[in-house]
Amino acid sequence: xxxxxxxxxxxxxxxxxxxxxxxxxxxxxxxxxxxxxxxxxxxxxxxxxxxxxxxxxxxxxxxxxxxxxxxxxxxxxxxxxxxxxxxxxxxxxxxxxxxxxxxxxxxxxxxxxxxxxxxxxxxxxxxxxxxxxxxxxxxxxxxxxxxxxxxxxxxxxxxxxxxxxxxxxxxxxxxxxxxxxxxxxxxxxxxxxxxxxxxxxxxxxxxxxxxxxxxxxxxxxxxxxxxxxxxxxxxxxxxxxxxxxxxxxxxxxxxxxxxxxxxxxxxxxxxxxxxxxxxxxxxxxxxxxxxxxxxxxxxxxxxxxxx
Amino acid sequence: xxxxxxxxxxxxxxxxxxxxxxxxxxxxxxxxxxxxxxxxxxxxxxxxxxxxxxxxxxxxxxxxxxxxxxxxxxxxxxxxxxxxxxxxxxxxxxxxxxxxxxxxxxxxxxxxxxxxxxxxxxxxxxxxxxxxxxxxxxxxxxxxxxxxxxxxxxxxxxxxxxxxxxxxxxxxxxxxxxxxxxxxxxxxxxxxxxxxxxxxxxxxxxxxxxxxxxxxxxxxxxxxxxxxxxxxxxxxxxxxxxxxxxxxxxxxxxxxxxxxxxxxxxxxxxxxxxxxxxxxxxxxxxxxxxxxxxxxxxxxxxxxxxxxxxxxxxxxxxxxxxxxxxxxxxxxxxxxxxxxxxxxxxxxxxxxxxxxxxxxxxxxxxxxxxxxxxxxxxxxxxxxxxxxxxxxxxxxxxxxxxxxxxxxxxxxxxxxxxxxxxxxxxxxxxxxxxxxxxxxxxxxxxxxxxxxxxxxxxxxxxxxxxxxxxxxxxxxxxxxxxx
Numbered sequence: 001x002x003x004x005x006x007x008x009x010x011x012x013x014x015x016x017x018x019x020x021x022x023x024x025x026x027x028x029x030x031x032x033x034x035x036x037x038x039x040x041x042x043x044x045x046x047x048x049x050x051x052x053x054x055x056x057x058x059x060x061x062x063x064x065x066x067x068x069x070x071x072x073x074x075x076x077x078x079x080x081x082x083x084x085x086x087x088x089x090x091x092x093x094x095x096x097x098x099x100x101x102x103x104x105x106x107x108x109x110x111x112x113x114x115x116x117x118x119x120x121x122x123x124x125x126x127x128x129x130x131x132x133x134x135x136x137x138x139x140x141x142x143x144x145x146x147x148x149x150x151x152x153x154x155x156x157x158x159x160x161x162x163x164x165x166x167x168x169x170x171x172x173x174x175x176x177x178x179x180x181x182x183x184x185x186x187x188x189x190x191x192x193x194x195x196x197x198x199x200x201x202x203x204x205x206x207x208x209x210x211x212x213x214x215x216x217x218x219x220x221x222x223x224x225x226x227x228x229x230x231x232x233x234x235x236x237x238x239x240x241x242x243x244x245x246x247x248x249x250x251x252x253x254x255x256x257x258x259x260x261x262x263x264x265x266x267x268x269x270x271x272x273x274x275x276x277x278x279x280x281x282x283x284x285x286x287x288x289x290x291x292x293x294x295x296x297x298x299x300x301x302x303x304x305x306x307x
Numbered sequence: 308x309x310x311x312x313x314x315x316x317x318x319x320x321x322x323x324x325x326x327x328x329x330x331x332x333x334x335x336x337x338x339x340x341x342x343x344x345x346x347x348x349x350x351x352x353x354x355x356x357x358x359x360x361x362x363x364x365x366x367x368x369x370x371x372x373x374x375x376x377x378x379x380x381x382x383x384x385x386x387x388x389x390x391x392x393x394x395x396x397x398x399x400x401x402x403x404x405x406x407x408x409x410x411x412x413x414x415x416x417x418x419x420x421x422x423x424x425x426x427x428x429x430x431x432x433x434x435x436x437x438x439x440x441x442x443x444x445x446x447x448x449x450x451x452x453x454x455x456x457x458x459x460x461x462x463x464x465x466x467x468x469x470x471x472x473x474x475x476x477x478x479x480x481x482x483x484x485x486x487x488x489x490x491x492x493x494x495x496x497x498x499x500x501x502x503x504x505x506x507x508x509x510x511x512x513x514x515x516x517x518x519x520x521x522x523x524x525x526x527x528x529x530x531x532x533x534x535x536x537x538x539x540x541x542x543x544x545x546x547x548x549x550x551x552x553x554x555x556x557x558x559x560x561x562x563x564x565x566x567x568x569x570x571x572x573x574x575x576x577x578x579x580x581x582x583x584x585x586x587x588x589x590x591x592x593x594x595x596x597x598x599x600x601x602x603x604x605x606x607x608x609x610x611x612x613x614x615x616x617x618x619x620x621x622x623x624x625x626x627x628x629x630x631x632x633x634x635x636x637x638x639x640x641x642x643x644x645x646x647x648x649x650x651x652x653x654x655x656x657x658x659x660x661x662x663x664x665x666x667x668x669x670x671x672x673x674x675x676x677x678x679x680x681x682x683x684x685x686x687x688x689x690x691x692x693x694x695x696x697x698x699x700x701x702x703x704x705x706x707x708x709x710x711x712x713x714x715x716x717x718x719x720x721x722x723x724x725x726x727x728x729x730x731x732x733x734x735x736x737x738x739x740x741x742x743x744x745x746x747x748x749x750x751x752x753x754x755x756x757x758x759x760x761x762x763x764x765x766x767x768x769x770x771x772x773x774x775x776x777x778x779x780x781x782x783x784x785x786x787x788x789x790x
Contacts, residue, residue: 011589028320028321028322029320029321029322029526030321030322030323030324030522030526031321031322031323031324032324032522033321033526034321101725102725102726126681126682127681128679128680128681128682129682130681130682130685137682137685137686139682139685139693139695140685140686140687140688140693141687141688141729142687142688198690236688239688239689239690240686240687240688240689240690240756241686241687241688284725286693286695286749286751287687290728
């Protein structure tokens with residue numbers, strides 16, 4: 001091994017190692033370099049003392065500073081919630097109709113509502129709020145129970161036909177066919193009439209015979225003009241939006257068996273600020289109606305306020 | 308290979324640092340170094356304090372890296388994050404510039420402009436100011452720790468620290484309005500990261516410039532290694548012309564025996580002035596940062612002795628070979644032009660021209676449209692099909708601009724926004740986009756029932772004297788097949 005010699009081209013001494021003609025020159029590192037190595041070792045010892053480091057049988061050492069990733073997450077969440085506190089308090093303090101679209105508070109509330117919507121609402125209404133058969137789209141301009149922010153807030157708080165909430169929005173359509181109120185032929189005629197209102201079926205003999213049946217049985221809730229009533233959550237039957245499907249078969253099925261969709265009363269599950277933010281988010285989806293001054297009570301307000 | 312004989316003496320695993328006390332010198336290269344030092348330090352310390360009027364909507368600092376708002380200002384140029392390729396282009400130019408300089412004049416970056424060199428040079432002048440020149444410094448280093456030495460060391464290190472602090476302090480001024488930040492800094496109102504940055508840069512400047520010095524170049528820096536690979540026999544390097552200097556001998560010996568000794572009188576002035584403590588007469592080495600101070604030192608001695616200057620001089624390996632064979636020295640300017648330098652210059656210039664062209668022709672107004680995909684469309688109560696879009700209008704000028712967005716194509720298509728009510732839906736709308744901002748608009752587009760899925764354009768037009776605009780093609784989704 002000790003085959004030391006001076007390397008000719010560089011003038012540097014070799015360390016005496018040689019592998020197949022490849023030799024190692026002795027260009028020693030500076031002394032301070034080794035001190036940096038010692039420093040890293042000292043740092044590592046200190047690190048092991050103050051931070052969790054040594055694995056034990058069931059857990060590990062906790063370290064003098066008591067740091068843990070869960071603890072850090074908890075602290076960060078706490079800080080984030082505290083940072084939100086002021087905004088949430090401002091939203092809580094402002095009546096929903098006073099939060100103007102486009103304002104900073106409105107934008108923050110919509111953002112908060114978007115997050116809450118993804119947790120609580122998408123299961124039925126869909127991630128894009130486009131709804132599903134039986135679960136209304138929240139993007140259109142057709143509202144069963146009212147489409148201004150205050151109405152939406154009421155709907156979310158008390159739900160629809162929610163058994164646990166006395167103030168829930170409620171109505172019940174009779175099962176005209178199943179309970180024998182109308183014969184199958186009458187159901188067929190009234191369905192033809194309803195579809196003819198929006199031009200989806202011809203105004204033929206069946207539809208004309210259905211008109212009288214409609215006036216006698218349906219108009220009390222859906223109105224003589226069939227444009228629905230928000231007091232009963234009775235849908236407008238003359239427009240293009242069909243919650244349970246707009247084909248002849250589907251309408252016949254709806255008249256025969258009726259529908260009574262249920263939405264939970266979220267007031268029992270979510271805090272009022274979250275509900276307010278949800279209402280503003282739903283209102284912001286492009287179909288929200290303007291708040292009209294001096295409203296009547298929600299139950300007494302009739303539909304068709306919107307052009 | 309195994310050998311039974313044990314090592315006769317242990318190898319030195321670590322090398323003790325040999326302190327360097329470079330002597331002051333004057334000459335053409337020293338004066339050039341003064342100039343470069345004044346220029347680089349001046350640019351570094353003063354730039355953040357230069358003002359540049361951009362009107363009421365933009366900062367008035369000439370050079371500002373506004374990380375919080377993601378803007379980079381440099382005199383009349385403002386760069387947004389998506390235009391960062393300009394900075395990337397500058398970095399590529401800097402890289403090729405280094406290739407060019409290295410190919411032509413060797414390690415000129417190391418010798419003149421590297422911050423490590425500039426600050427080390429500055430600190431070595433502080434040494435001379437407090438402790439005196441080389442010999443006095445060496446005497447003081449060896450002297451015991453008397454009151455006088457402690458005082459001198461204290462004063463010197465305090466100046467070190469002051470320079471280091473000023474250096475760290477100047478750095479943060481590039482990232483915020485300098486006068487405001489200075490006040491905030493001293494009143495404790497600046498961001499913690501400002502104090503941390505100043506602290507770290509003060510520490511590194513103090514340590515690397517005051518104490519580590521040539522150790523950084525020799526042991527820590529990768530650049531000398533890379534640069535060595537970029538030099539060739541046509542590059543200028545600082546060379547001791549041994550065929551002229553050797554064998555070394557005193558003036559007396561030369562007088563006694565003319566022709567028996569070379570020009571080098573072994574005065575060691577070249578070693579004394581070297582900031583890394585290297586003896587250039589041993590040939591090119593990683594320690595030689597080519598600062599050329601040894602040329603100044605040697606020229607001075609040669610002039611005193613009445614011999615021609617340039618015993619140590621910038622020369623290419625090719626020149627050395629021809630001079631050794633008896634050729635006449637070539638002027639330095641001729642060595643600068645060879646194939647590699649010309650190619651590098653051409654590439655460097657082409658990128659520079661390309662960047663300038665891109666800068667001159669870049670658009671300051673922009674529309675970007677993102678369509679909602681969930682749901683792709685929704686039906687309104689009157690049967691209309693609605694598609695929702697997020698339209699981003701970008702105004703990159705430092706003043707508010709009125710803009711008009713129009714639907715092009717999509718027969719019967721109308722739009723409204725959160726500000727424009729549904730009953731006032733139209734095919735075009737006007738908005739004023741704030742200075743230097745992106746205005747995100749929620750746009751709801753409706754088309755009559757029966758409209759087939761198709762593509763259409765959002766057309767953006769600036770409604771001011773400057774004009775300009777942009778177009779974005781998007782999809783309109785609807786039930787049914789595309790036409």
